[in-house]
Structures are given as C-alpha cells and as structure tokens.
Amino acid sequence: MSRADRLVALLEERELDCLLVTQLVNVRYLTGFTGTNGACVVTRDARLFLTDFRYVQQAKQQVPEFEHLEASRELLGDLAAQLGGRAGFDDAHVSVRAHRLLSEKVGEGVELVPGAGVVEGLRAVKDDEELRAIRAAVEVADAAYQELRAAGLAGRTEREVARSIVRFLEDRGADEVSFPPIVAAGAHGALPHAAPRDVPIPRGTLVVVDLGARVDGYCSDCTRTLATGSLEDRPLEAYEAVRRAQQAAVDDVRAGAVCRDLDAMAREMVESSFGTGFEHGLGHGVGLEVHEGPRLAATAEGSLEPGNVVTVEPGVYVPGEFGIRIEDLVAVTGDGRDVLTGFPKELVTVDG
C-alpha cells in the first residue's frame, strides 16, 4: 500500500475529504519530491502534486504516482482551487497569513480544518526501505567515531574536529550531515547545544561529540562522550551513572513501552545515582528529520510501536565542570529492539 493510500485511511478517521500537504518533508515523504517548493493534495480518489516552473522537470521524474499541475511560485492560490469539502491543512506549519490567503481563495462550501500531525504519524513508523537508509547513515557515523579514536582530540580545536567530521561523513558517502556536529570539551560540554569553539581541546577532560549523517534523505544521530586522558573520580562516576541509565532505557525499548515512562525511568536512575541529571527529553524519533516522532519525554503521549526509530540519550550536565551524554539510535521491532548504533559505550579514552 502506498504512503498516500495509508494517508487516505487516516483522512477517513478524521472525517476529512482531502488533505493539503505543504510542509516539504511531508511532501517528500508522500511523493518523493526533493525540491524546495512543492505541495500536494490527497483525496480518496486523487493525488495531485503542484510545483513551480523551476521544478516541473524534476517532479516528473521523482513523483510518478501523482497527477501534476504547474503552479505559480506562491502555490497557495493554485492549491486553494483544488480543495473541496472538509479540507485538512497543517495548522502547525501554515502561517496565519497563508491561512488567510487560502481562506479567501477556496471555493464555496470548503471548510479548512486543522490537520497537523497526520503525515507525521505515518512517518513515525518506518518501512524497510527507510530502515535501510537509516542503517547506512548510522554506519558512516559509527565510522566517524572510529576515525576520531584513531586521530585523537587533544590539541585540536573543537571547530577543526567538527569540520573534519563533516568532511569524513561526506567522503564516506553521506549526502550531508544531519545537523552541524557538536564537539564540546570540559565545561563547554555542560551546554547541551554548545557550538564548537576555536579553542584547543585539553588533555584529561571529557568531550561530548554529537553527530549524524544523512543518507538518501534519512538521518542518523549519535552522541558519545570521549576522554582525552585520565579523569578525576566525579566525572567517572557521572559517566557510569549515565551509561547504566542509558543501557537500562535501551533494554526497555519495545513495542508497547510507554514513552513517558521510559523517560521517567532513565531520569530517575541518573538522578538517584549521581544527584543531578538532564533537563532535555530522553529521546526522539529520527527519520527524514533528525527530530520527529515519537518523543520520549515527560510530556510525551503514547507508546512505542514496531517501526519506530528513536534515540535514547540521557546525560549529566554540571555547569562550569563537565557534561556527559550517551546516545544510541534504536529501532523498535516486533519482538524487542534493534540497537543500530555500533560504537562502544564504555568510556573510550583517545590520545592514550
């Protein structure tokens, strides 16, 4: 069953006559289109794809299963004319202004109905082709950590290491990185979204390295915290607290596991053994976007199902001292889980 066919089943559940899909990642997921301006309308009986003159040729090749319509660059006016009945739109993505323009241009009897999250719901469950791409993206990311282990970290700047990671991933066949790598040594590692600095990485510290590759559009996401020499007791204790909680959470990933319970369990383990923990969520889905559903967080809804691919990434952040995060990518299977990430989780010391 095609993705658009599976979407139609969801439209019926929501009592929608059609869905207007404007967010580009969702458009790509449903149609295969990779350009920067396109949209589609899916009804029970029709699959319509719209793009502007720049992408007409490309769309003909990439979107064989849809009827095509060349539209003006703004798309909205031409889209409005294609809607009928109860028409779902992506209220989490369509701007107030675009919605007003749409409202003015739709025909009589068309009702615009908030419909965010429908395509995202499909995307949270990966098919075999998607899993293959994600595995390939994980493999090249694993190789990047092996390369870091070989090349060492101490004495290089965070920024130089980050750039070498990007180049390594590209040279090994990634389309690009799935996000700019984080390389954060010492106290800088206590900032969960630290930008790499032009400062040399010292010996005897922890370095948080968070990186991902994109292959055939699909992302990987992995964090390891590496040591550049011997450490004091406190960071070693923290590392073990994070590692044990991470492993326990990975071992609990299975179909039916409640997303917020996974988060709570890992959080409690870190806090009870080390006294402080992490303010971010335990994990998130990964696919065409590096952050997508399902979320593993205190406020998350729902439970895991086969085909979900999620990160498991608890951490410890001690302001002014150090940060630690360990993150695997895990696929939920019919009878458990498949840990995609291969690089070891025991503390690895580079620059030995």
Next chain:
Amino acid sequence: MSRADRLVALLEERELDCLLVTQLVNVRYLTGFTGTNGACVVTRDARLFLTDFRYVQQAKQQVPEFEHLEASRELLGDLAAQLGGRAGFDDAHVSVRAHRLLSEKVGEGVELVPGAGVVEGLRAVKDDEELRAIRAAVEVADAAYQELRAAGLAGRTEREVARSIVRFLEDRGADEVSFPPIVAAGAHGALPHAAPRDVPIPRGTLVVVDLGARVDGYCSDCTRTLATGSLEDRPLEAYEAVRRAQQAAVDDVRAGAVCRDLDAMAREMVESSFGTGFEHGLGHGVGLEVHEGPRLAATAEGSLEPGNVVTVEPGVYVPGEFGIRIEDLVAVTGDGRDVLTGFPKELVTVDG
C-alpha cells in the same frame, strides 16, 4: 540609535503597543542572539528577551541590551504573558496553531495584530558593520572563483566541485556556505536550481556556478557561468546578451530606482537580443538571509534606497541545451552604487 530603538519608531507608525518577534533571524538582528530558540518583545519602554534553559548562559553574553527571562521550550505561553494592548505578531511566520495558543493565553484587553515585515524592513537597509561582514563574505567567494579558474572544471564531477567550493570557503574563514553551491554543466545549467550531480563535467560546455559564503552571519551570493573550452556561436551570443543586460541593470542600480523597472529593463534586453530569457526575478536583497528584501521582480513594490544590498542576476535557460546566469552583489550608496563582486564578467574559459 539601536535597532530596537529604530523598531519602536515603526511601531508607532503602525499604532502598535508592542511587537512580538519570533522569527529567529529577526531575533538575531535585533538582539544579537544566535541560538536556535529565542524570541523578544519590544515596547516603547521595554526590551525583553526569552529563551529556554539551554541558551540562558549564551544569551547573557550575546544580548546585553535586553532584559532576560528564562522560558519553557515552547516559549509561547511565557511570551503571551508579556504582551499588552495592540500587540503585533509576525503573521507570515507564526503558525495557525501557535496563534491559537497565543490567543488563548494573552491577558484581557490584548489584541493580536498582524505585523509581518516590520523587522524585515529595517534589515533591508544595512549599516556599516553589516556591510563589512557582507564584503568579507564576497571576498572569500571571489577567491573561490579564482581557485576554480586555477583548478579547472573539466573531468571533475559537479558534486566534487561543489564540495571543494564548500571546503575552500570554510578554509578561508567563512562560517559556512550561505547555500549549497550550484554547479551545473551543459543542459543541466538550464535548470535554475539544479542540484550537483555525480557526473563528470565535459570539455567545451558552459558551467553555471552559483555560490555564497557566510561571514559573521552575513551572506554573499554570486553566479558566474564558466566555459570549459571553445563554444558554438549560440551559447556565445546568449552569454553576451546576458552580460550586457546584467551590466546595464547594475549601472541603473541607485537610490530611487524602481525595483520592478530594473527587472523589466533587464528582462527586455535579454529577450529582445536573444529571443528567450529568465522566469525568475532579476534580483533580491542579501543579508542575514541569502534571500531578503528588497526584491527586484515584476511584482515587487517600492524603490531602492541607500544601504540596500541586492543581487543583479539575469539569465538565459535553453531547455536541453545550456543555461547562463551572471550575478553580482551590489550595494546602493548615497550617490550611486558599489559593485561588491570582483570576479570578471567577461566569459572566462577554464581548462584552457
């Protein structure tokens, strides 16, 4: 006068009591903040900046002129509490869903008023500091073309050339590219937004190379069409038609020039001398974003003013045969223009 002070003058024109700024580029422009989650509220008397726990430290360093408030990651609820009276919001950016949440959370007597484009209007006029950054971004891009001339193109794949451009720009001090470079040989050059392919560039063809660097957050944008050997008459005629139209349009850039007239003039020149032309606009502003105001296009409003920085980029696209585009970055000055781009516009043959 600070940027926020200049914004206040515009609020009074629009009869707004405050402006809620949520689009991150606008937030950066007003506050200096470079993280991925932040917003600000500007009133006549107050400057308030909000971010979540991840960016509190960074914001303290980057945003000295604003009062700070740590907010939850969604920001919206905490923002709503800070609004009063007629509160402008960015209706071109705020989603329908976010607007609904805001509406539910604002206090009594608060009226949410569409206010898109206010900050963008300020951003269209660059100050000296911004011009310095753009010049630096142009300089490194110019050097990339010199490097292409030296290294040659024939026999290399489009993708390899595109990657070498990225690395060159980074190695020469750019933060990053301002967009993924376009390298499109022969008939592929007829697609205005061609993605680089894994195919070797042949001899005796035209290659469209569109690239830009980002320095201190500011973009450059330049296109040159290079030859990889001797060409037939038709592409040579097309090149001259584009070059002459481009030069004429550059010479007409000045304060007071009507944006749509510039577009019409260049378009007519290309079409009258070569018979076919370009479907995209003649140009666009460049700054913190590679596409911003003012636009030079058939549907554009307004005229140029000192401090605008715009591209001038006519082209010719002959499907199945070749494409040509020549693009300079031009700053509007008090008494004319300053052409920032330095690489020659006469047809350059590499692989001589």
